[in-house]
Amino acid sequence: MTPTAQPGQPALVPTTENEIPKRLLRIQEVASELGLTPRSIRYYEELGLLSPAARSEGAYRLYDISDVERLRFIKQLRDDAGFSLSEIGQLLEDEAARARTRQAFHESADPAERRLLITDSLRRADRQVAILRSKVDRLEEMAGAAEVRRERLRARLADIDAGGTGELPETGGLPAVGGNGTRRPSEPA
Amino acid sequence: MTPTAQPGQPALVPTTENEIPKRLLRIQEVASELGLTPRSIRYYEELGLLSPAARSEGAYRLYDISDVERLRFIKQLRDDAGFSLSEIGQLLEDEAARARTRQAFHESADPAERRLLITDSLRRADRQVAILRSKVDRLEEMAGAAEVRRERLRARLADIDAGGTGELPETGGLPAVGGNGTRRPSEPA
DNA sequence: GTTAACCTTTACGTGAACGGTAAGGTTGTG
DNA sequence: CACAACCTTACCGTTCACGTAAAGGTTAAC
Numbered sequence: 379m380t381p382t383a384q385p386g387q388p389a390l391v392p393t394t395e396n397e398i399p400k401r402l403l404r405i406q407e408v409a410s411e412l413g414l415t416p417r418s419i420r421y422y423e424e425l426g427l428l429s430p431a432a433r434s435e436g437a438y439r440l441y442d443i444s445d446v447e448r449l450r451f452i453k454q455l456r457d458d459a460g461f462s463l464s465e466i467g468q469l470l471e472d473e474a475a476r477a478r479t480r481q482a483f484h485e486s487a488d489p490a491e492r493r494l495l496i497t498d499s500l501r502r503a504d505r506q507v508a509i510l511r512s513k514v515d516r517l518e519e520m521a522g523a524a525e526v527r528r529e530r531l532r533a534r535l536a537d538i539d540a541g542g543t544g545e546l547p548e549t550g551g552l553p554a555v556g557g558n559g560t561r562r563p564s565e566p567a
Numbered sequence: 568m569t570p571t572a573q574p575g576q577p578a579l580v581p582t583t584e585n586e587i588p589k590r591l592l593r594i595q596e597v598a599s600e601l602g603l604t605p606r607s608i609r610y611y612e613e614l615g616l617l618s619p620a621a622r623s624e625g626a627y628r629l630y631d632i633s634d635v636e637r638l639r640f641i642k643q644l645r646d647d648a649g650f651s652l653s654e655i656g657q658l659l660e661d662e663a664a665r666a667r668t669r670q671a672f673h674e675s676a677d678p679a680e681r682r683l684l685i686t687d688s689l690r691r692a693d694r695q696v697a698i699l700r701s702k703v704d705r706l707e708e709m710a711g712a713a714e715v716r717r718e719r720l721r722a723r724l725a726d727i728d729a730g731g732t733g734e735l736p737e738t739g740g741l742p743a744v745g746g747n748g749t750r751r752p753s754e755p756a
Numbered sequence: 757g758t759t760a761a762c763c764t765t766t767a768c769g770t771g772a773a774c775g776g777t778a779a780g781g782t783t784g785t786g
Numbered sequence: 787c788a789c790a791a792c793c794t795t796a797c798c799g800t801t802c803a804c805g806t807a808a809a810g811g812t813t814a815a816c
Contacts, residue, residue, distance in 0.1 A: 406792075416793090421774060436782040438793055458705045460649015463773070492733045496724050503717035510710040516647040517706060521699040528692035535685050544681045595762075605763090607804060614803095625812040627763055645803095652803070763812065770805070775798105782793065 402432060402440035412449055419449065425463055427452055429473045459513055469506055471499075591621060591629035601638055608638065614652055616641055618662045648702055658695055660688075 405416045423429055423439075428448050430439040441449075448470070455461045455469065471479065483495050530546060538544040594605045612618050612628075617637050619628040630638075637659070644650045644658065660668065672684050719735060727733040 404792075415775080417776085418774060420795095425773095434782080434793090436793075437795095438782070454705075454709055458702065458709060487732075489727050489730075489733065493724065493727050496720055496727065496733060500717065500720045500724065503713065503720055506713045507710065507717055510706065510713050513647065514703065514706045514710050516643075517699065517703045520643055520647060521696065521703050524692065524695045524699050528689065528696055531685055531689045531692055535682065535689065538678050538682050538685065541678075543676075544678070544685060593762075604804080606806085609765095610804060623763090623812080625763075626765095627812070758816085759813105760815095761813085764810080766808085768805105768807085770803100772802085773800100775800070777798085778796085780794080783789105783791085785790095786788090 400442060402442055403446065405430075405439050405441070408441045408446055408449065411446065412453055414449070414453060422449070422452060422463070423473075425467060426472050426474070427463065427467055427470065429477070459510065469502075469509065471502060589631060591631055592635065594619075594628050594630070597630045597635055597638065600635065601642055603638070603642060611638070611641060611652070612662075614656060615661050615663070616652065616656055616659060618666070648699065658691075658698065660691060 403411075405419055408414075409416050409419055420439075428445060431442040431445050432440040434440055452466055452470070455466045456463070461469070479495055479498075483492060486492060534544045534546055537546070592600075594608055597603075598605050598608055609628075617634060620631040620634050621629040623629055641655055641659070644655045645652070650658070668684055668687075672681060675681060723733045723735055726735070
C-alpha cells in the first residue's frame with residue numbers, strides 16, 4: 379500500500395555481463411499479464427502443457443519469455459479456438475519432449491540430428507496450421523450463413539416499407555423469428 | 568432386427584390436403600441426424616434454448632424443420648465456435664420470445680407491428696454476424712501466426728540443407744522447439 | 757390387444773477445468 | 787531480523803454439460 383517498493387518483488391537473473399537482462403517472472407506476474415490465474419497455470423503444468431523455465435531456491439516457479447508465449451498460445455487455443463486442454467496437449471509438443479528437444483538441439487552441432495529435430499517441429503507446425511485453417515473455414519461458413527439470414531431480414535424490412543407483406547417466397551433461413559404457425563411452404567423469419 | 572417395418576415408428580402430420588407433408592421427428596431421429604443425443608437436446612430445452620414444435624398425445628416431443636435447423640445452429644456454435652451454452656442463449660432469441668414472436672407475426676397483418684418484429688430480429692442477426700466475424704478474425708490471426716512459424720522452420724531447414732547451422736537471426740517465434748538453453752538474443756525454434 | 761421399440765420425468769453420477777482454503781515455506785525491503 | 791507479500795503442495799468444492807439408470811407411460815405394427 380505504501381508508495382515505496384513492495385517487499386517480495388520480482389527478480390533479475392544475474393546476467394554474467396551486460397547481456398540482455400532476462401527477467402524471470404513469478405506466477406502471479408505471468409497470470410496478470412495473460413489474464414489467467416496462478417491456479418490455472420499450475421493446472422496446465424499438471425496436465426503437462428508447460429513447465430516453468432526454472433525454479434527459485436525456494437521452489438518458486440520462474441517463467442521466461444518463451445514460457446509466456448507458450449501460455450499465451452494455450453490461452454488463445456482455449457478461448458478463441460475453443461479447444462479442450464487435452465486437444466491443446468495434442469497440438470503442442472508435450473513439455474517433456476520440449477525440454478529434451480531444446481537441450482538436444484543446442485548440444486548437438488550435428489546437422490543431421492538438427493535436421494531431424496526441425497523436421498519434427500515442422501510436422502507439428504503443419505498439423506497446427508491445418509487444424510486452425512479448417513476451423514477458420516467452418517467459422518467463415520457460419521458467419522456467411524448469418525450474413526445471408528441478415529440480408530433476408532433486410533429484404534423483408536424493405537418489402538414492408540414498400541407496402542408489401544414482409545413475407546419472402548424463397549427458402550426458410552434459420553428460424554430466427556418465424557418458423558411455424560401457419561403451414562405455408564416458406565415462413566417469414 | 569426384422570426386415571419388416573419397426574413398431575413404434577415416425578409420424579406424419581395429417582396434412583389437410585396434399586400440402587407439403589410436414590414430417591415431425593421424434594427426439595432420437597433428430598439426435599441421429601445432428602450427431603447429438605436425446606439427453607443433450609432435452610438439456611438444451613431445459614436451458615431454454617429451444618422447445619419442440621409440438622407434443623404428441625402421450626407427451627412425446629415432436630420437432631419440425633425449423634427446430635432441427637435451430638438445433639443445428641446451436642451445435643455449430645458449440646462445436647465450431649466453442650461457445651458455452653449460456654453464451655449461445657444470449658446469441659439466440661430465447662425460446663419463449665421465439666414462440667411469442669412467430670405467433671404475433673402471423674396473427675398480425677399490421678405492417679407496423681410486423682416491422683417491429685423484423686427490426687428486432689435484424690438487431691439479433693447483426694449481433695450474431697458481429698460476434699462470429701470477430702471470432703473469425705481472431706482465428707484468422709492465429710492461423711496466420713502458425714503459418715509464420717511454419718515458414719520459419721522451413722527456412723531453417725533450408726539453411727541446414729545448404730550447409731548452415733539452422734539457426735535464424737530474427738525474432739523468436741512461438742517456442743516450438745528451441746526457446747531456452749543458450750542465452751543468445753534469438754533462439755532457433 | 758400384445759408387444760417391441762420408443763418415449764417420459766426424476767434423480768444421481770461423472771469428467772473437465774478450474775476456485776478456494778489450509779498449513780506452511782520464501783523473498784526482499786526496512 | 788522482522789515482516790508483508792508472495793509462493794508452495796494438498797485437498798476439497800463447484801460449475802458446466804451432459805451420461806446413465808430407474809420407474810413407468812406411448813406408439814404403431816402385428
